[in-house]
Amino acid sequence: MCVLDRDADGRRKIANELPSLAGTLAADVSNVKEVQAAFAEAVRLMGGVDVLVNNAGISIRHNFLDITPEEWDKVIAVNLTGVFYVAQTAARHMMERGDGVILQTASTNGVMGYPFYADYNATKAGVIELSKSMALELAPKVRVCAVAPGYVLTPMQRAEYTDEMLAEVNRKIPLRRHAQPEEIAALFAFLASDDAKNITGHVYTCDGGETAGGLASR
Amino acid sequence: MQLPGKVAVITGGASGIGRATALLFAREGASIILADLKPDAGNRVIEEIVQCGGRAIFETVDVTRAADCHRVVEAAIRQFGRIDILFNNAGIIRRATVLDLTEEDWDRVMAVNVKAIYLLSREVIPHMQKAGGGTIINTASGWGLTGGAKAAVYCASKGAVVLLTKAMAIDHGAQNVRVNCICPGDTDTAMLREEAQQLGEDSGHFLAESAKRPLGRLGTPEEIAQAALYLATDASSFVTGTALVVDGGGLAGS
Numbered sequence: 302m303c304v305l306d307r308d309a310d311g312r313r314k315i316a317n318e319l320p321s322l323a324g325t326l327a328a329d330v331s332n333v334k335e336v337q338a339a340f341a342e343a344v345r346l347m348g349g350v351d352v353l354v355n356n357a358g359i360s361i362r363h364n365f366l367d368i369t370p371e372e373w374d375k376v377i378a379v380n381l382t383g384v385f386y387v388a389q390t391a392a393r394h395m396m397e398r399g400d401g402v403i404l405q406t407a408s409t410n411g412v413m414g415y416p417f418y419a420d421y422n423a424t425k426a427g428v429i430e431l432s433k434s435m436a437l438e439l440a441p442k443v444r445v446c447a448v449a450p451g452y453v454l455t456p457m458q459r460a461e462y463t464d465e466m467l468a469e470v471n472r473k474i475p476l477r478r479h480a481q482p483e484e485i486a487a488l489f490a491f492l493a494s495d496d497a498k499n500i501t502g503h504v505y506t507c508d509g510g511e512t513a514g515g516l517a518s519r
Numbered sequence: 520m521q522l523p524g525k526v527a528v529i530t531g532g533a534s535g536i537g538r539a540t541a542l543l544f545a546r547e548g549a550s551i552i553l554a555d556l557k558p559d560a561g562n563r564v565i566e567e568i569v570q571c572g573g574r575a576i577f578e579t580v581d582v583t584r585a586a587d588c589h590r591v592v593e594a595a596i597r598q599f600g601r602i603d604i605l606f607n608n609a610g611i612i613r614r615a616t617v618l619d620l621t622e623e624d625w626d627r628v629m630a631v632n633v634k635a636i637y638l639l640s641r642e643v644i645p646h647m648q649k650a651g652g653g654t655i656i657n658t659a660s661g662w663g664l665t666g667g668a669k670a671a672v673y674c675a676s677k678g679a680v681v682l683l684t685k686a687m688a689i690d691h692g693a694q695n696v697r698v699n700c701i702c703p704g705d706t707d708t709a710m711l712r713e714e715a716q717q718l719g720e721d722s723g724h725f726l727a728e729s730a731k732r733p734l735g736r737l738g739t740p741e742e743i744a745q746a747a748l749y750l751a752t753d754a755s756s757f758v759t760g761t762a763l764v765v766d767g768g769g770l771a772g773s
Contacts, residue, residue, distance in 0.1 A: 478693045484756055485756070496748070497749075503770065508757070
């Protein structure tokens, strides 16, 4: 396994935590040259890539009326263009090898509307349709799925939400809590494995029931 | 083993997806209560499980009868003391338009595919709540998400399963009872062959047509069982109210 991130501190930290990593790769996913160079390095280190978890993403909480062109471009660059660059680079490699699995992080925000994240939501809906279309073109060699997490208690979420906001959200989720990041990882593990070898072209939700009826149903 | 000490009730367990799931869950350490209308086929599955060192009992059950649903849950509690997993899998199909469908067939398909989930879930959920949670898995279908030709009541019933799943997920999430459904595409089972027969089509041609999807083949019952295993284990501990499509990409688009 290789981990790709543009954050040098994060790369050092996970390399220490996981001594079995084949390597860490530095790249900004919105820069196609960096992506291609990093992927080539991954292939060199591991002899090939079977599974891509195309997960890098950012979000900015802001009113739709206040989104600046620069903010819009930045969110699209990482969440949609970046996903495309990494996916296409990996898919070319996997099609040549004859198999592979590409898993891409979407969001429940790509399935339903939510206020204050219009740009983010648009990119996540884009990731879902990108995944479905890729699945059709790359089948039967390469499987492609999107994963739609709901509220996850990540450092990003902790930083953006107060305790009161977290409690308010938890009340609206049938399972009454946020997901742990590990619970999203478990869904990636299932979809990446041969247990899911007839699964391609869809979005798989892990959201504690949040989108079963929408927040409005509560 | 992924289900050590767990107890699973599986309906429609004598054949197809139910049988494959019973064998897989038993291999993963679960005790199985197999419910089906067909005792001969059902007991053969039990023998297979027991021969491999698993624990399983069979109950002859018509899932459309409230008394039968009560009885199988009582038997499960008596035998194993708890129910962690309910797989509402029994289902039937009638390949007909509304013009060709009899009223008896309409009622039968809705009773087996939809009402049975209500009848069995209301018996099982109180036991799950007492035990601190549980997981209910319903077999829906790709035809619960989109329409298909000459399958009016089947599509209606499976659409109902998808939204019944979501509604139950909302009602029982706070007690940690998770409710999800699987939407298989065409899977290599006796039911798929029966469809060809109902439509008066050559079975080989029908199966070849059914395999026309991105992955270029039918699904196997074992592949649907793996999806059920994911929804049965703690690997899916934050997943509820979802419809897990397992269809070789059939619904991804054209």
